[in-house]
Amino acid sequence: MTAKINVTLKKSIMDPQGTAVKDAALSMGFDAVDDVRIGKHIEVKIKDGISRKEAEKQVELLCQKLLANPVMENFSFEITED
Amino acid sequence: MTAKINVTLKKSIMDPQGTAVKDAALSMGFDAVDDVRIGKHIEVKIKDGISRKEAEKQVELLCQKLLANPVMENFSFEITED
Numbered sequence: 001m002t003a004k005i006n007v008t009l010k011k012s013i014m015d016p017q018g019t020a021v022k023d024a025a026l027s028m029g030f031d032a033v034d035d036v037r038i039g040k041h042i043e044v045k046i047k048d049g050i051s052r053k054e055a056e057k058q059v060e061l062l063c064q065k066l067l068a069n070p071v072m073e074n075f076s077f078e079i080t081e082d
Numbered sequence: 083m084t085a086k087i088n089v090t091l092k093k094s095i096m097d098p099q100g101t102a103v104k105d106a107a108l109s110m111g112f113d114a115v116d117d118v119r120i121g122k123h124i125e126v127k128i129k130d131g132i133s134r135k136e137a138e139k140q141v142e143l144l145c146q147k148l149l150a151n152p153v154m155e156n157f158s159f160e161i162t163e164d
Contacts, residue, residue, distance in 0.1 A: 006086075028147065030144050031140075032136060038124050040120060042120055042121070050114040054114060
């Protein structure tokens, strides 16, 4: 199994990196772009023999304690079969 | 509409950041973790009035030309209604 995790900045947090990418995109002629927000995409391969329930429990805790800053970031994840 | 883009390192490319997170996770007792790969999650808000077809065309080009390094990275995206 693999956990596919997205960590994104909370709406209220400014994203200078996203603004820089938006400006670059508009200057390159991508006029469909209205706004850009940049976050992290983390893929965690789960060891064989671990149950889906245990994997979900550990990935949830991993996000809370290590991968996402609860003050500034949200996280979401899905666990897929390999 | 919003384009949700994931940019990930190609399998052949080493990921020291992912290795550091894996080591930290294991030292914190997350024994289900086998491997960790870190990438970018980018959300692009599409201007109102743009067709889905035009949005897909621009997002594909945006990934090729600005968001992903074709030598080292793969990208995938989906376009969702807001």
